[in-house]
Amino acid sequence: MTQAEGIRAMVERIEAAIGVAEPRPPSPVLDTLIACILSQHTSDANSGRAYATLAARYPTWAEAAEASEGEIEAAIRCGGLAKNKARAILKVLNAVRDADGVPDLEHLRTMADDDARAYLLRLPGVGPKTAAIVLCFAMGRPVLPVDTHVFRVSWRLGLIERRLGEARAHEALGAIVPSDLVYRFHVCLVRLGRSICRASKPACTECPISDMCRFAHP
Numbered sequence: 178m179t180q181a182e183g184i185r186a187m188v189e190r191i192e193a194a195i196g197v198a199e200p201r202p203p204s205p206v207l208d209t210l211i212a213c214i215l216s217q218h219t220s221d222a223n224s225g226r227a228y229a230t231l232a233a234r235y236p237t238w239a240e241a242a243e244a245s246e247g248e249i250e251a252a253i254r255c256g257g258l259a260k261n262k263a264r265a266i267l268k269v270l271n272a273v274r275d276a277d278g279v280p281d282l283e284h285l286r287t288m289a290d291d292d293a294r295a296y297l298l299r300l301p302g303v304g305p306k307t308a309a310i311v312l313c314f315a316m317g318r319p320v321l322p323v324d325t326h327v328f329r330v331s332w333r334l335g336l337i338e339r340r341l342g343e344a345r346a347h348e349a350l351g352a353i354v355p356s357d358l359v360y361r362f363h364v365c366l367v368r369l370g371r372s373i374c375r376a377s378k379p380a381c382t383e384c385p386i387s388d389m390c391r392f393a394h395p
């Protein structure tokens with residue numbers, strides 16, 4: 178079995194055990210980027226509430242870009258770390274508006290993956306993980322977001338070395354995960370990492386891919 182076939186088998190087994198991910202409908206690129214900033218260091222529920230209050234207060238990103246940092250902070254307070262996130266959101270909105278005339282990123286859809294990624298990485302505060310989330314979730318591109326769960330499960334499985342770190346794992350995993358599996362691989366490893374392959378104590382006896390895992394079978 179090739180490595181690509183092994184990864185496909187892992188995804189299929191995890192899906193059979195934990196459930197198949199619903200395809201994610203494409204969403205506006207800038208919406209996804211702002212939602213990603215709001216999701217940092219908080220729960221999905223809190224960041225969802227913060228996004229909803231921000232969107233209700235500012236129906237367009239052009240209106241939000243005219244707001245003060247304090248006003249944005251007040252609108253997203255329920256999401257935690259509101260001061261830092263308000264600053265980050267305004268920096269992104271202003272950078273996009275200054276570059277393109279309006280705070281809108283839909284033109285990225287016409288770009289090749291590498292060009293769109295490079296554009297995103299030039300925005301203030303946008304790193305490899307955020308860029309990958311935007312490319313994968315908003316634009317349906319085969320670019321793998323590596324969060325703490327994807328990184329931990331991947332090194333435990335033996336797909337990458339732990340010493341690489343999360344940032345360099347994007348490139349390493351991107352090179353071995355078949356492009357048609359990227360989204361499913363991401364969802365599967367996040368779900369496995371949250372439910373079974375937890376950071377503190379992996380429940381290997383409950384794991385649907387324990388026979389394929391280097392951590393369980395060193």
Ligand code: SF4
Nearest residue numbers: 374379381384387390
């Ligand atoms: S066998 Fe254990 S360490 Fe390996 S992926 Fe499953 S839960 Fe994680």
